[in-house]
Structure formats: C-alpha cells, structure tokens
Amino acid sequence: MKDALRDCSLDESKFNMKSTILNHKLIPPPNWDRSGLPAWTYFNDELFELEAEELFRKHWQIVCHVNDVPVHGSYVTFDLVGERALIIRDGNNQIRAFHNVCRHRGSRVVNLAEGRCKSAIICPFHGWSYNLDGSLRGAAKANNFPELDPQKSGLKMLEMEIWHGFVFVRFKPGPQSSVAKLLDRFDEEVSRYLPDELLQTAPIECTSPENVNWKSIRDVDNEGYHVPRAHPSLNDLYGKNYYDEPFINGVSRSFAPFNEGSGRLWSVRHYKKLLDQFIPPYNKFSRAWLYIGVFPNFVLGFYPDSVIFYQEIPFSVKESGIRGATYKRPDEDRTMRLARYLSTRIDATAIMEDKQLSILSYEAMKSSAFEGILLSDLEYGVRTHHDALREILPVMSQEIEPPSGTMVESNNLNRKTSPNEVYDG
Ligand code: FES
C-alpha cells in the first residue's frame, strides 16, 4: 500500500472526531485532548476487577490457530482473569471450545498449555472422563453418584468463533459483534496472507509476570513515536513510513511499509535481500508489516514471511505477561525460513525493548512529580484506546480516584451509555 495520497477519513463517530491519513501520516482532529488516563487507573485493585469483568471476560480473546490443534484430541488451553478455556478438536474434526472446568469439583480437566487426549478427556483429580465433544463419558466409581446426564454434566461450552483460521473465545456475552463483523474491513487484506494454511513454529508462549499494569504495555504498543529512539532495528526496517490508525469500533490498523534502500543493520539488510528472492505468490506481498489491533488487548501481525499474534495477559493490577505465537506457511522454503528467522529476531529484540519501556512508564506514575502525559500527534492511537476504555468503564474519566468500596457505584454514576451501545453493529 504505497499510495502517495491515501485520504481515508476515519469515522470515529463514537468520539465525535475525524482524523485523516495523508502520505502515511495520521492527522488527528484539531484540538484533541492530549492527556492520558489518570495514574490511579493503573494501580487500583477494584478497577482491575471491573476490567476483568467488563473488558477481559466480555470481549473476544484470541486463543490459537486451528492448525495448533491438528488432529482429534489435540488441544490448547488459555487462562485469563480466573477463566480457563479449552480448545479441542473432536472426533468429527470439529473445533470445540469449553470451560476447562471439571463438572465434579472444578479441577482443570487438562493441565498443560497444549497437548493431546487421544479418545477422552480425563480429569486428573478423580478421573471423571469426557468425550471429545464435551459430553460426560463417565464418573469414576459411578455407583457412588446418582445417575448423571452426559449432556447436563458435560463440559460447559464456551462462545467461540474462527476467523481466517484464528480461534477466538468470549467468556461472557459482551458488547462486541461477531469477530467476522468486527474485522470485516480487513477480510480482503488479510486473506492475501493465506492465513488458513498457517502452521505453528513453536508452542504458544506466555512470558512470566512482569511488574507492570497491562495498560502500560498496550500504551507503548499503541504508538510509533518511540520507534526511532527505542527500536533501532524496527526503525531501520520501517521507521520512515510507519503509521498507526486510531481505534475504530475497537479495531485499529498500523501499517509499516519498509524504508527504501538496503538497510543499515545486518539483520534488516539480509531480511530485505531474502524477501527479494521470494517466489510467487509471496513475491507479490507488500514489503511491509501489517498490524491489526483488537480492543482491548491483542494484535495480529502479518508479514511477508510469517504471521504472528500477541496479547497482554493481566495477572493482577500490577503484574502482566505477554502471550503470543509465530506461524509459518506450509510450503515455506529455505529462503522464507531464513527470512522468518530474521523477522522473529528483529521482533524479539523489539519486544524486550518494549517491555523495558512499559516498566519505565509504569514506574513513572508512582512519582510525586508525575503530572500525567502529553501525547504527540504520533501517539493519537494511545488516546483512542483510552477513549475506548472510558466508553466501557466511564469511571476512568475521573481524575480523582474513587474512595475504596465505591468503584462500581462511581462507574455507574459516570455512565452515559450502556456498554452495549459502545460498538456499532
Ligand atoms: S474434579 Fe474432576 S474428577 Fe473430581
């Protein structure tokens, strides 16, 4: 997408503002509010409980790709704010999503992040067994129980949707539409990357908890202003052309066409050289990295050589990890494999750099000298994410932290719209 003039007026009707993109530059609306969320929103345990309920349980979460569960009985698990999901392929080749909660006493029915149950899911606690379609096969020593209905006592189903091969779950009904509708403006652009065929390169990983609120990680990721200074390799790859689009209806797009020229750093120079050797259809791919951000906490990344996702996992108000994976193409040749190796290396460096930045900005908010933030036009994406948060949790607009025990009440007092009216459609 190298169009010199791309006048896409972005309809941010929910925020009564219009921004424009010209020459890969996002022009925010005039006189926009450059402040961020108040510091207390990054430290308050009661607000964290509201976030868990209204954001994380009620918004779609990416879990894996269908090819992460390639054969019957293969599964992936996913934990978030006390909820536990199990994605499993059943005997009829259907992908299913359940709560990873035994109907006997609630144990996880599978304990690992990924694995395979050959013909049944057997709870590690007392050995209740479930068929791959979730129905109860039998309780251990069943004569000690009244008769159990296989369906009623089966694993609880979880709302699930598959979009271009990626599997999403939602723990509770929420204000977003279906994933397909939410992301439909990307259908054509994403399908060029042949996402249905992707294969896992390594098990999905979650980093161990860092002392940082999840929003501080997202705030760093929602702007490219820091790229020239903080990410030498990303800057060498695409620093001149990168731009972020604001959140619209809870979804944002960032596009990073590569800088012209060969590149200063070894990894970038060789990465670009390898891309030049790609064969059809991959030589037709944009020489760019495309990121699609989905509110509140995850990103899909589409590269010429691979596809990635990453998401913030909040463990508590002050502890978070990052979960993610990289996918390759089934017909990957040696050239593409090397290119993927280099893009992964560039990414891994940037992730470490971002981790440090998010910890620095989180720590800063504790200082008595901290007076909030002042966003540049290049950080408008941070503002639109904060606006989206305020729409769901209006108490975040309050400069003064609500007294202990009043969070829910304060949130309701600040509310002008129902959470279900936040999204179009
Ligand atoms: S908790 Fe699963 S069998 Fe008892």
Ligand SMILES: [Fe+2]
């Ligand atoms: Fe970054």
